[in-house]
Amino acid sequence: MLTKKGKYGLKALVDLARLDPGETAFITEIATRNNIPKKFLDAILLELRNAGVLKSKKGPGGGYSLSRPASQIRIGHVIRTLDGPLAPIRCASRTAYEICDDCNDPDTCEVRRSMTVVRDAMADILDTMTLEDFVNNPDMTPARPATPIEAGSKDPVVKRVI
Incomplete structure (x- = not known):
């Protein structure tokens, strides 16, 4: 699940992406336009700057701006920067893997295998x-084929959760 930190970070980036080239925005302006607590946004923007997503300038005419064009900033990178791995559980993570306390064999664990598929789809x-x-x-709803249930199948066995 996307945390508030991740959501606020994405909202702030969208705000900055809408600025004219060369224009900057102060944290107070971004926070006000997007209903984000300023103190929380301070920490978020600092993380994004440290990750190379944003640049900042002090003084008159200063503020934050994107460090590169919006077409070159990947959402997966932003979410990992702010919220950590995309995997729903640690044992399915590529970058923060940890074996579960209750797991006897990660290679045959059905939960881990299923959550790895989820992780890959999200990534x-x-x-x-x-x-x-x-x-x-x-409207970035991805095009996908109708599931059998959506297509009118009455067979509950073919139900697929997306």
Whole structure:
């Protein structure tokens, strides 16, 4: 699940992506426009700056701006920077793997194998999605085939959760 930190970070990045080239915005302005607590936003923007997503300038005409074009900022990178690994559970993570206390064999664990599939699906989407997509495509619902239930099948065995 995306945390408030991740959500606020994405909202702030969208705000900055809508600025004219060369324009900057102060934290107070971003926080006010997006209903984000300023103190929380301070910490979020600092993390994004340290990760190379943002740049900042002090003094008159200062503030924050994107460090590169929105088309080059991947949403997966932003979420990992702010919220950590995309995997729903630690044992399914590529970057923060930890074996579960109650697991006898991670290689045969059904929960781990299933959550690895979930992790891969999320990463496939978020690592190809850019900040530019957020700004220019408000309806980013991915095209997908109808599940058997949506297509009218009465067989509960073919039910698929997406």
